[in-house]
Amino acid sequence: MEPTLPQLINRPLTIGGRTIPTRLVLAPMTLLGHVAFRHLLDDLGGCGLMFSEMCGAARVPHENRHTSACFRWRDAEAGRLSIQLLGGNPEKMATAARRVAAEGLFGVDINLGCAVKAICKYNQGAALLQDPKAAAALVGHVRRSVDCPVTVKFRTGWRDDPHLPVDLARRLEDAGADALTFHPRVAPDVRTRPARWEYIARVKAAVSIPVFGNGDVFDAGDCLRMFRTTGCDGVALGRLAIAQPWVFALWGGGPPPPPAIFLETTLKLIALLERYFDPTTGLRRFKRHGAYLASNFAYGNTLYNRIRNAPDLASVRATLTGFFEAPPRLLSRPNLNLLR
Numbered sequence: 319m320e321p322t323l324p325q326l327i328n329r330p331l332t333i334g335g336r337t338i339p340t341r342l343v344l345a346p347m348t349l350l351g352h353v354a355f356r357h358l359l360d361d362l363g364g365c366g367l368m369f370s371e372m373c374g375a376a377r378v379p380h381e382n383r384h385t386s387a388c389f390r391w392r393d394a395e396a397g398r399l400s401i402q403l404l405g406g407n408p409e410k411m412a413t414a415a416r417r418v419a420a421e422g423l424f425g426v427d428i429n430l431g432c433a434v435k436a437i438c439k440y441n442q443g444a445a446l447l448q449d450p451k452a453a454a455a456l457v458g459h460v461r462r463s464v465d466c467p468v469t470v471k472f473r474t475g476w477r478d479d480p481h482l483p484v485d486l487a488r489r490l491e492d493a494g495a496d497a498l499t500f501h502p503r504v505a506p507d508v509r510t511r512p513a514r515w516e517y518i519a520r521v522k523a524a525v526s527i528p529v530f531g532n533g534d535v536f537d538a539g540d541c542l543r544m545f546r547t548t549g550c551d552g553v554a555l556g557r558l559a560i561a562q563p564w565v566f567a568l569w570g571g572g573p574p575p576p577p578a579i580f581l582e583t584t585l586k587l588i589a590l591l592e593r594y595f596d597p598t599t600g601l602r603r604f605k606r607h608g609a610y611l612a613s614n615f616a617y618g619n620t621l622y623n624r625i626r627n628a629p630d631l632a633s634v635r636a637t638l639t640g641f642f643e644a645p646p647r648l649l650s651r652p653n654l655n656l657l658r
């Protein structure tokens with residue numbers, strides 16, 4: 319009999335000599351995967367490893383870990399947190415990686431996927447996919463600079479050709495990467511076309527290090543299909559993790575959460591944002607989460623518009639309490655228009 323989703327998820331996985339307990343992990347997400355959200359996720363349970371928001375390598379060596387916007391964590395999560403570094407200069411990346419390693423975090427993740435123009439123009443993120451040899455050399459340099467796991471997150475490349483990620487994955491493995499997260503989309507595509515999961519299967523078959531599949535997993539059926547059809551070693555959840563952070567525990571075999579989970583979890587997130595950020599930053603960050611919360615419901619855009627216009631977190635609380643008084647209709651899959 320084929321393994322069930324909880325059986326697939328609840329298998330420890332060793333990455334560069336360190337073992338994670340489950341194979342469902344949090345994908346890196348700027349302005350969403352922050353310390354407050356990860357605290358919430360930790361309390362809900364089931365997430366095997368968390369990738370931080372991307373952090374600019376040039377800044378990491380000088381950041382104050384208690385106040386930094388992205389290079390900030392709780393001691394309790396250090397062993398399950400990998401910091402994603404963004405940068406194109408091997409020496410700066412290595413220096414940043416050494417700081418991450420010295421802090422005793424799980425590992426370092428290298429961003430080869432961010433296709434934002436303002437980043438690519440500095441030859442960082444997805445721009446590095448244009449020169450696979452140089453990208454692999456950068457990863458190799460970081461690898462030799464630290465003894466913690468070094469992982470890489472990458473996209474297909476700048477053309478829709480499966481040979482590109484297969485070739486790059488082999489080069490990254492040869493350069494010493496300990497695991498890969500692969501998001502099978504071309505660099506200029508901002509999640510408009512479906513992710514090409516068949517490319518994940520090709521990448522997985524090409525290397526012997528663990529491969530996390532990523533892209534367009536929106537329910538348990540998607541997750542099971544991603545495991546089964548690609549043979550990936552684990553799944554990295556992005557947008558759905560923000561919309562429904564309890565799915566890590568649920569898909570791992572936990573009890574179904576009560577309908578009140580949406581309101582309870584969101585109020586808890588607000589309290590955590592207030593704890594970790596000043597009121598203006600907390601509100602700004604929550605507004606981003608608001609789109610993901612709203613994506614779960616029919617007429618969610620009404621909720622999202624109210625959140626977007628709220629002057630402070632107290633008004634957000636009142637809006638939420640009002641919205642959930644009459645149970646809103648839950649969609650079977652989140653509304654993708656709100657998840658761009």
Ligand SMILES: Cc1cc2nc3c(=O)[nH]c(=O)nc-3n(C[C@H](O)[C@H](O)[C@H](O)COP(=O)(O)O)c2cc1C
Pocket residue numbers: 345346347348349350371372402429430431432471501532533534535554555556557558657658
């Ligand atoms: C708002 C947002 C921010 C993101 N920031 C990052 C990032 O900092 N680093 C990165 O490698 N990928 C980033 N991504 C890409 C995600 O990690 C992931 O590859 C993508 O969302 C597809 O996965 P999903 O369909 O599960 O969301 C971001 C995605 C979103 C939606």
